[in-house]
Amino acid sequence: MATTIYTYLHNDDLNGSRIVSMDDCMCKLYNIMRDDLDFMKDFEKDLQSPALYILINKEKSKAYIGETDDFIKRIPQHSIKKDFWTEVMVFLGTNEDTLSKTEVQYLEYLALEKAKLVRSYDLSENTQGGKIPHMNVMQKGKTDKFFKYVQFLAKFVGCDIFEKRPNVVLRTSLGSPTPKVLPSPIALTSEDLKGNIKLSLNGEGAYSKREMVLQIVKEYVKQFPDTSFDDLKAVFNRDYLQRFASNEFLQHDIEKARNWRERGEDHVHYFIEDKDVLVSGDGVQFVVCVEWDKNNIINVLGIAQTLGWKFEIVK
Numbered sequence: 183m184a185t186t187i188y189t190y191l192h193n194d195d196l197n198g199s200r201i202v203s204m205d206d207c208m209c210k211l212y213n214i215m216r217d218d219l220d221f222m223k224d225f226e227k228d229l230q231s232p233a234l235y236i237l238i239n240k241e242k243s244k245a246y247i248g249e250t251d252d253f254i255k256r257i258p259q260h261s262i263k264k265d266f267w268t269e270v271m272v273f274l275g276t277n278e279d280t281l282s283k284t285e286v287q288y289l290e291y292l293a294l295e296k297a298k299l300v301r302s303y304d305l306s307e308n309t310q311g312g313k314i315p316h317m318n319v320m321q322k323g324k325t326d327k328f329f330k331y332v333q334f335l336a337k338f339v340g341c342d343i344f345e346k347r348p349n350v351v352l353r354t355s356l357g358s359p360t361p362k363v364l365p366s367p368i369a370l371t372s373e374d375l376k377g378n379i380k381l382s383l384n385g386e387g388a389y390s391k392r393e394m395v396l397q398i399v400k401e402y403v404k405q406f407p408d409t410s411f412d413d414l415k416a417v418f419n420r421d422y423l424q425r426f427a428s429n430e431f432l433q434h435d436i437e438k439a440r441n442w443r444e445r446g447e448d449h450v451h452y453f454i455e456d457k458d459v460l461v462s463g464d465g466v467q468f469v470v471c472v473e474w475d476k477n478n479i480i481n482v483l484g485i486a487q488t489l490g491w492k493f494e495i496v497k
Contacts, residue, residue: 187338192221201225202335208279208324209331212272213339216261222254229253232281233274234289234332237267238303238341243367245343246307247297249290251283264307271341273332285325287315292329293344300346301487304367362409363402363417365484374495375476382496383486391479392472394493396453398486399432399470403460405489411466418470422481426473434468 190201199221202211212229214221222229233253237246237260244266250256253272260267273289275281281289291312297305317325333344380388383397399418403409409417411434420431429451433439436459439452452469461467474482486493 192218192224200339202338203276204331204335207331208276209328209335210274210276211332211335211339212274213269214272215269216267222257226254228274229272230255231274232283232286233272234281234286234293235273236271236293236336236341236343237264237269237307238271238343239266239268240341241268242266242304243302244304244307245297247290247293247305247312249286251286266307271336271339273328273335275328279324279328281328282321284315284317285321285328287313288317288322288325289329289332291315292325293332296329296333296344300344301367301369302345303343306371362413363485363488365481366487368480368483368487370480370483370495372476372480375479377476380496381493384492388496391476392453392474395474395479395482396458396470396472398482398491400460401491402485402489403462406463408463410464411462411468414462414468417485418482422478423471423473424478426471426478429471429473431471432468433471434466436467436469439469 186205188203192199192201199212199214199218202213203209212225230252232249232251234247234249235253235256237248238244246260246264246267248256248260257270260270291314294305294308294312297303336342336344375391378390380390381394382388383394383401387393387397389397399414402417403414411432415430415432418431420427420429423429423431433452436454439450440454442450451473452471454469459467459469483493
């Protein structure tokens with residue numbers, strides 16, 4: 183069945199603020215750029231209503247989900263206290279189907295649960311989860327239907343916060359290799375990963391942080407045996423090492439890796455035992471760096487997250 187979508191472009195700017203609506207739809211989306219104060223002024227009356235809103239930065243895949251009974255009063259606080267966002271999606275009811283405070287609270291709960299489930303965006307700004315308010319069956323049915331429109335309109339304006347991303351992101355380049363797999367946001371924080379914790383991968387093992395990275399690389403080579411060494415280095419980017427980036431994530435000069443004592447260094451930088459020497463799809467032997475801590479392991483776990491692999495802290 184065909185759907186007609188109406189888009190009002192503020193100042194005729196394709197990349198600017200806009201209002202999106204549909205025929206026979208109880209939901210209207212106000213997609214506002216952060217610096218568009220004129221839009222806020224022009225539609226101030228409309229925005230003084232109960233609403234679900236999502237502050238977003240599409241480039242960083244970061245968002246904050248909230249609800250309010252008056253968006254115009256609420257947004258100045260976020261402009262002062264939250265720096266990450268570049269635009270906001272405000273979901274309002276139509277004149278015929280206005281939202282109540284209870285309904286926007288339930289919408290916030292639904293939005294948070296869905297976004298956390300698909301894990302396409304970093305929701306670390308949401309320090310508290312939403313709660314299901316007391317509501318009758320008719321209110322709940324109406325709001326569940328409203329949220330379906332929320333998801334559709336968010337996707338229409340190019341925000342995939344409610345969409346599960348493909349496991350593998352394919353990219354092409356005429357220059358140097360680019361990552362075929364990019365990290366996704368993970369639920370664990372550096373605080374969760376501090377100390378001598380142990381991690382399992384796909385339900386197996388109890389690995390230290392450095393061992394966990396080795397297991398992820400081994401599993402990648404096992405599942406994608408044809409991947410060239412250059413492509414492996416693009417996926418397992420040396421920049422992920424952060425303060426240890428003077429080393430290579432993947433080192434093909436194995437003799438150099440093994441001769442750390444001759445160079446007067448105080449500890450080994452790579453997994454150098456024979457059982458840990460890996461081979462790429464184009465026949466390059468290499469070893470994996472050991473320099474992983476609570477901060478720089480997050481991107482490597484993000485690769486596992488993208489691939490749908492399960493990991494957790496084990497006791």
